[in-house]
Amino acid sequence: MRKQNKKAAFTLIELLVVIAIIAIxxxxxxxxxxxARENARRASCMSNLKQIGLGIMMxxxxxxxxxxxxxxxxxxxxxNGLWYQNTSISPPNISWFWQQTVYPYTKSDQLYYCPSxxxxxxxxxxxxxxxxxVIQPYTPLSLAAVNSPATTYMAMDSGMYEIRIDSSxxxxxxxxxxxxxxxxxxxxxxxxxxxxxxYPLTGSGAxxxxxxxxxxxxxxxxxxxxxxxxxxxxxMWDQAQKFKNSGYNAATDSAWNPKGNNS
Numbered sequence: 001m002r003k004q005n006k007k008a009a010f011t012l013i014e015l016l017v018v019i020a021i022i023a024i025x026x027x028x029x030x031x032x033x034x035x036a037r038e039n040a041r042r043a044s045c046m047s048n049l050k051q052i053g054l055g056i057m058m059x060x061x062x063x064x065x066x067x068x069x070x071x072x073x074x075x076x077x078x079x080n081g082l083w084y085q086n087t088s089i090s091p092p093n094i095s096w097f098w099q100q101t102v103y104p105y106t107k108s109d110q111l112y113y114c115p116s117x118x119x120x121x122x123x124x125x126x127x128x129x130x131x132x133x134v135i136q137p138y139t140p141l142s143l144a145a146v147n148s149p150a151t152t153y154m155a156m157d158s159g160m161y162e163i164r165i166d167s168s169x170x171x172x173x174x175x176x177x178x179x180x181x182x183x184x185x186x187x188x189x190x191x192x193x194x195x196x197x198x199y200p201l202t203g204s205g206a207x208x209x210x211x212x213x214x215x216x217x218x219x220x221x222x223x224x225x226x227x228x229x230x231x232x233x234x235x236m237w238d239q240a241q242k243f244k245n246s247g248y249n250a251a252t253d254s255a256w257n258p259k260g261n262n263s
Contacts, residue, residue, distance in 0.1 A: 041115040042215040045157070046228050048111045049128070052155065053226035055105035056098075056135075066140035067154075067224075068102055070130055070162040071095045079103040084124040084161075097161045098135050099123050114157055116214050118204035125179040126205065129158025133165060134224050134258050141258065149225035151262035153236075153255050157183050157219035159205060165240060165256050167248045172240040172256070179205050184213035184233035224258060 059068055077083075078100040085095060099112045112123035119126025131153045134141055146152055156163075159179035165172045175181035175189060177199030186192060186209050193206035201209055213219050213233040221231045236255075243254035250259040 042220065042230065044115045045215065045220050046230070048114070049155070049220050049222045049228045051106055051108075051111050052099075052102070052128070053222040053228055055102045056154070056222070057226040058105045059102045060143055063140075065143040067135050067143070068098045069140055070132055070135050070137045071097050072101065080109055082109065082122070084122045097124060098130055098155075099128075099161065114214065114220075117157075118207065119179075123161070125160050126208065127158070127161075128155055129160050129163045130155045131165070131256060132162050133256055135162070137162065137164070143224075146224045146258040147260060148262040149258075150223055150227065151255055152224040152258045152260075153239075154222045154224040154226075156221040156231075156236075157214040159183065159208060165243060165248075170240075170244060172237070173244050175209065177201055181205075181209045182233070182236060183208045183219055184211050184217065185237060186210040187212075188234070188237045 056068065060066065073094055074096050075094055078096045080100050080103040084097055084100070103109070109123065112127055114127050117126050134146065134152065134154045143149070159181040163171050163180070163182060171180040172182055172185065173189065175185065175191070175196060177196040179201070181201070193201035193209050208214060215230060217234070218230050218232040219236065220228060222228050239255040243252050243256045246252040250257070253260040253262050255262055
């Protein structure tokens with residue numbers, strides 16, 4: 001009689017070994033893929049900021065070497081044709097923000113959206129914010145007044161369009177609700193998102209604030225000469241502490257302070 005050939009099959013042990021190997025490979029590769037994706041987002045964010053930085057510096061050259069204001073009151077339609085705030089309320093919110101002021105030089109609203117940010121309604125919050133020591137709220141700062149443009153923070157990954165850091169309001173050292181924070185600083189301030197006042201942060205804002213930084217353990221920053229660099233959150237915090245501990249003295253050598261010598 002002819003013998004019947006038995007079909008080869010995996011034993012249970014062999015199947016379990018294969019599954020275990022696949023699980024180990026997945027555990028090794030998934031973080032690598034996630035890091036590669038974030039590297040791509042960080043590079044895209046840096047590209048956005050480089051173009052924004054170039055746009056700001058072109059604005060500076062056209063306006064008597066003065067930086068734009070953080071926001072201005074105007075009843076005219078913003079250059080990008082969009083109102084970031086509600087204009088239907090009474091009295092209406094009629095501010096142009098610095099992103100809109102420099103829009104004629106950037107020609108793109110998409111530049112103002114960080115690819116690692118989750119809050120995507122508009123660039124007013126959850127995207128990029130200006131250091132209010134440079135892009136000031138009331139009086140335009142002159143380029144000549146910045147002692148070390150290449151080492152002074154101008155704009156960066158931020159919770160809100162502007163980050164104040166002075167004796168009256170300090171959103172770096174003392175963040176508040178409503179997105180007034182620098183990403184990744186919760187571990188330094190010691191105040192969790194749910195405890196921020198007057199409004200606690202929730203959702204994407206809380207995750208951004210309580211992260212290690214929007215890009216790994218740091219954030220992308222435009223300097224006052226227009227160049228862009230990734231900076232560790234810890235470094236940004238240390239520079240803020242230096243400025244705060246001096247009583248926000250104009251002579252303080254801090255990357256947040258345009259009047260200091262940060263070279």
